[in-house]
Amino acid sequence: MTDVTHAPSRGMAASPPPAPRGWRDRSIVQLTLVRLREFFREPEAVFWTFGFPIVLAGGLAVAFRNKPAEAVPIGVVTGVAGSDRAVNSLKGTAGLVVDVLSLDSAERALRTGAIAVLVVPKGDGAVEYRFDKERAEARTARLIADQALQHGAGTVDAVKSTELTLTEPGSRYIDFFIPGLLGMNLMGSSVWSIAFGVVNARSKKLLKRLTATPMSRAEYLLSFVLARLMFLAFEMAAILGLGVFVLGVPIRGSFALVVGIALLASFAFSGIGLLVASRAKTVEAASGLANLVLFPMWIFSGVFFASTRFPDVIRPVIKALPLTATNDALRAVMLQGAGLGAVWSQLAILTVWLVVAFPLALRLFRWR
Amino acid sequence: MSPVASPPRALEVRGLVKRYGSVTAVDGLDLEIFPGECFGLLGPNGAGKTTTIEICEGLTPPDAGEVTVLGRRWDREERALRERLGIALQETQLSDKLSVEETLELFRSFYSEPRSVDEVIDLVSLGEKRTARVVQLSGGQKQRLAVACALVGNPELLFLDEPTTGLDPQSRRQLWEMIEQFKATGRTVLLTTHYMDEAERLADRVAIVDHGKVIALGTPQQLIASLGAEHVVAFSLAHDASVSLETLRAVEGVRSARVDAGTYELAVTAVHHALPALLGTLERSGLALAALSTHSPTLEDVFVSLTGRALREG
Numbered sequence: 291m292t293d294v295t296h297a298p299s300r301g302m303a304a305s306p307p308p309a310p311r312g313w314r315d316r317s318i319v320q321l322t323l324v325r326l327r328e329f330f331r332e333p334e335a336v337f338w339t340f341g342f343p344i345v346l347a348g349g350l351a352v353a354f355r356n357k358p359a360e361a362v363p364i365g366v367v368t369g370v371a372g373s374d375r376a377v378n379s380l381k382g383t384a385g386l387v388v389d390v391l392s393l394d395s396a397e398r399a400l401r402t403g404a405i406a407v408l409v410v411p412k413g414d415g416a417v418e419y420r421f422d423k424e425r426a427e428a429r430t431a432r433l434i435a436d437q438a439l440q441h442g443a444g445t446v447d448a449v450k451s452t453e454l455t456l457t458e459p460g461s462r463y464i465d466f467f468i469p470g471l472l473g474m475n476l477m478g479s480s481v482w483s484i485a486f487g488v489v490n491a492r493s494k495k496l497l498k499r500l501t502a503t504p505m506s507r508a509e510y511l512l513s514f515v516l517a518r519l520m521f522l523a524f525e526m527a528a529i530l531g532l533g534v535f536v537l538g539v540p541i542r543g544s545f546a547l548v549v550g551i552a553l554l555a556s557f558a559f560s561g562i563g564l565l566v567a568s569r570a571k572t573v574e575a576a577s578g579l580a581n582l583v584l585f586p587m588w589i590f591s592g593v594f595f596a597s598t599r600f601p602d603v604i605r606p607v608i609k610a611l612p613l614t615a616t617n618d619a620l621r622a623v624m625l626q627g628a629g630l631g632a633v634w635s636q637l638a639i640l641t642v643w644l645v646v647a648f649p650l651a652l653r654l655f656r657w658r
Numbered sequence: 659m660s661p662v663a664s665p666p667r668a669l670e671v672r673g674l675v676k677r678y679g680s681v682t683a684v685d686g687l688d689l690e691i692f693p694g695e696c697f698g699l700l701g702p703n704g705a706g707k708t709t710t711i712e713i714c715e716g717l718t719p720p721d722a723g724e725v726t727v728l729g730r731r732w733d734r735e736e737r738a739l740r741e742r743l744g745i746a747l748q749e750t751q752l753s754d755k756l757s758v759e760e761t762l763e764l765f766r767s768f769y770s771e772p773r774s775v776d777e778v779i780d781l782v783s784l785g786e787k788r789t790a791r792v793v794q795l796s797g798g799q800k801q802r803l804a805v806a807c808a809l810v811g812n813p814e815l816l817f818l819d820e821p822t823t824g825l826d827p828q829s830r831r832q833l834w835e836m837i838e839q840f841k842a843t844g845r846t847v848l849l850t851t852h853y854m855d856e857a858e859r860l861a862d863r864v865a866i867v868d869h870g871k872v873i874a875l876g877t878p879q880q881l882i883a884s885l886g887a888e889h890v891v892a893f894s895l896a897h898d899a900s901v902s903l904e905t906l907r908a909v910e911g912v913r914s915a916r917v918d919a920g921t922y923e924l925a926v927t928a929v930h931h932a933l934p935a936l937l938g939t940l941e942r943s944g945l946a947l948a949a950l951s952t953h954s955p956t957l958e959d960v961f962v963s964l965t966g967r968a969l970r971e972g
């Protein structure tokens with residue numbers, strides 16, 4: 291019934307001696323390879339990581355290209371004393387398009403915003419300007435119109451002035467946007483790739499299966515971070531390549547510092563991704579959690595518009611967010627040529643996130 | 659280790675208890691498995707087979723009891739133990755995006771003295787699917803890959819939790835052959851199943867588990883012999899008629915009787931006496947047969963006679 295022979299020596303009689311083990315047989319190499327394979331074999335993930343930011347940057351570059359200043363429409367009421375003189379003075383003024391209207395239709399046009407300023411001649415050469423003070427272009431149009439009318443009435447400039455206009459790379463919207471896009475992408479891809487990869491494996495019981503082998507758990511988690519670093523190279527090449535070579539965004543500071551910031555940010559966001567992934571049992575739960583973490587940063591951390599637009603009371607909180615620190619540091623180095631000394635506070639913030647998120651994630655982490 | 663006093667055990671379990679809330683999944687279970695043996699845990703759904711095997715695998719901590727695997731304890735020598743065990747869980751989905759070969763290379767990389775990927779692929783006959791992605795494999799091929807992942811570390815002790823559930827007969831036979839090959843090298847297997855034909859064919863010894871307890875233990879032959887029956891007679895009556903079990907048990911040669919959904923099952927000793935006697939009894943009661951069959955008793959009948967339920971009922 292029971293065979294009491296000792297377990298045979300390892301390695302079956304018929305099997306050949308174990309092949310010498312090369313670097314590819316190391317588990318950390320295999321685990322990292324698996325991460326890369328899983329990523330590149332998921333076309334959607336590849337698109338959202340590389341394609342999407344490029345499409346987005348392209349679209350925004352077109353939408354926010356610097357256009358010649360647009361002429362502002364203004365209206366002049368017809369059929370009252372002084373109408374013709376006002377129209378003559380205003381016609382041909384750079385920056386204005388003049389509409390001659392009856393009082394009724396002029397008032398309607400002003401209400402609907404079809405004209406920015408309404409000029410109502412009052413006799414004796416006097417005029418009244420009607421406009422919405424909240425509209426910046428209305429205030430500007432009023433000044434231009436007033437100057438044209440004063441000149442038409444014979445006023446002479448006391449100061450002679452000439453103009454030199456310029457468009458400087460570094461001050462356009464796209465220059466502002468590209469560093470923010472890089473920051474946003476680093477955050478999104480770090481958090482997503484780790485949260486999705488880990489939680490997917492957990493929900494399929496693959497994590498449990500792996501812990502049933504002698505696999506080092508630290509190596510498993512490390513493989514996600516290593517794979518992140520490789521994607522980081524591709525992401526930076528895609529976004530900065532587009533920004534610098536196609537859109538002419540400057541990198542005024544040291545490129546090595548830009549890489550350093552991106553690396554540190556990637557580590558910090560990987561820690562946050564691991565935190566998101568530490569407990570969630572389903573991919574749905576993890577993506578909800580990831581959105582909860584990512585969404586406020588998309589809004590507050592100055593990706594699409596400067597975070598200085600938010601009220602002063604919440605600015606310290608916004609500044610402490612890892613994406614704000616990343617974006618501020620990248621912008622300072624790329625656009626203003628800042629050195630390490632100028633971005634140390636942002637680097638410190640990222641480091642704090644890193645050293646808090648990783649140990650906390652490892653403490654909370656569930657393998658099944 | 660003196661071979662005289664007590665033979666070494668590949669696995670020893672004493673007084674195992676595991677509760678989930680108010681459910682007692684494992685209720686004071688003992689097991690002893692000897693090196694070179696293929697041991698089957700047989701039981702219906704929810705009997706506690708998976709819970710037991712996962713405690714033995716060091717994946718679930720027990721609430722009470724002791725587990726010794728290959729002479730070692732989980733709390734002290736986990737890493738060394740993992741090197742020597744091969745495990746296939748009841749449900750694991752391997753990564754869809756990896757190929758068969760890549761999956762095995764990954765698992766192989768975790769072990770210090772693994773077998774080669776080629777060898778393991780041959781063993782589970784997945785040569786043709788070597789470069790196919792896991793997502794493209796059939797259910798049976800996936801199961802074989804899961805077993806291959808368990809084998810690639812060159813284990814001394816193999817744990818298989820329902821390795822053939824959901825497979826077609828041909829895939830099941832292929833897996834059985836693999837397990838037999840593994841056994842033939844003198845290594846130990848613990849497998850769970852609710853197929854009695856699988857247990858009868860593969861297992862040297864079987865423990866029938868119900869409600870977290872071992873209710874019978876022995877070789878398949880011993881267990882079947884314990885029924886004291888040579889045959890099982892199954893019949894049903896026409897017109898949904900019924901007959902009392904008392905009447906049936908009084909028939910010559912009938913050892914036990916039960917009824918389930920209109921089908922009566924009798925364990926009988928001498929079928930050539932029992933059958934005519936049964937027919938006579940039914941005729942005298944004015945009952946007509948709708949169907950009648952006999953078969954040699956199986957582990958299923960053992961389970962039924964022990965619990966009054968069929969294995970698959972759960």
Ligand SMILES: Nc1ncnc2c1ncn2[C@@H]1O[C@H](COP(=O)(O)OP(=O)(O)OP(=O)(O)O)[C@@H](O)[C@H]1O
Pocket residue numbers: 678681682683701702703704705706707708709710748852
């Ligand atoms: N994680 C868990 N949480 C709560 N209850 C559980 C858990 N795992 C198992 N159980 C319960 O413990 C009992 C035994 O379950 P187990 O999975 O061990 O049965 P099994 O014999 O493997 O059944 P099957 O043949 O269906 O696989 C069941 O009643 C089950 O509902």
Ligand SMILES: [Mg+2]
Pocket residue numbers: 707708709748819820
């Ligand atoms: Mg089970």
